[in-house]
Amino acid sequence: MFLVQRTKNIAIIFFSLNAPQQGKAKKILSTGLLRNEALNSAFINRTEKILAKVGLPVFRFDENNQKGNQFGEKLANAYQEIFDLGYESIIAVGNDSPELINADWDQIQAHLIDGKSVIGPTLRGGTYLIGLSRQNFKRDKFAQLPWQTNLLFFQLQQYCKVNNSPYSVLRKVRDINTYFDLKILLGNKYLDSAMRKFILLLSAIKQKLVLKKNLFIVSSAILLESPFRAPPSR
Numbered sequence: 001m002f003l004v005q006r007t008k009n010i011a012i013i014f015f016s017l018n019a020p021q022q023g024k025a026k027k028i029l030s031t032g033l034l035r036n037e038a039l040n041s042a043f044i045n046r047t048e049k050i051l052a053k054v055g056l057p058v059f060r061f062d063e064n065n066q067k068g069n070q071f072g073e074k075l076a077n078a079y080q081e082i083f084d085l086g087y088e089s090i091i092a093v094g095n096d097s098p099e100l101i102n103a104d105w106d107q108i109q110a111h112l113i114d115g116k117s118v119i120g121p122t123l124r125g126g127t128y129l130i131g132l133s134r135q136n137f138k139r140d141k142f143a144q145l146p147w148q149t150n151l152l153f154f155q156l157q158q159y160c161k162v163n164n165s166p167y168s169v170l171r172k173v174r175d176i177n178t179y180f181d182l183k184i185l186l187g188n189k190y191l192d193s194a195m196r197k198f199i200l201l202l203s204a205i206k207q208k209l210v211l212k213k214n215l216f217i218v219s220s221a222i223l224l225e226s227p228f229r230a231p232p233s234r
Helices: 019-025 033-052 071-083 098-102 105-113 139-143 152-162 179-186 193-202 208-217 220-225
Strands: 010-015 058-061 089-093 117-121 127-133 167-169
Touching: 010 033, 010 071, 010 105, 019 033, 033 058, 033 098, 033 193, 058 071, 071 089, 071 139, 089 105, 098 127, 105 117, 105 127, 117 152, 127 152, 139 152, 152 167, 179 193
Parallel strands: 010 058, 010 089, 117 167
Antiparallel strands: 089 127, 117 127
């Protein structure tokens, strides 16, 4: 349940490729491109519904309006574009963190209003949410962070310290990048029944060999080395 009141000085950036491009970039299922596209479409739609309930302005950045060459440059430019509209703080999220529904949006806004940055870490060392105020945003330094690596969360903390910005760290969550992640998601109680049935339908004919491969990927050593998207996909 969302109890957040509208705050005109805070905006949300939903930074994600559209479903067809995301399906090509992130092949969670081995059952074909169309099923991966459908899965990513479901994640995108779910995230949009979650954000719509927060009560803040939401700006969508996908491959059609992202500007720049590298991921970090594109995200930094998105922040700058929204700051230029007059917003004092921005929260960026992607589409691969279903647990975003459990975020405490009142607390996140309170931290930003108090001048704190907000970082939501993932299990792989990335982030699922980044909240920055105008005074704590340095576009060039932000763009040069090690995006899409397991060093991002650590380096974001260093970024805040160098900029003398106090920051708050949210609860660590799992983002969805492998079939194993998807299986873990199916066991979570916050996932609605319709979404659970849809995922089960899409993944119903997945081969056992692929499942074993993904189970192997999540060993602790390989988990830290696996790629991921934070906050979103490029």
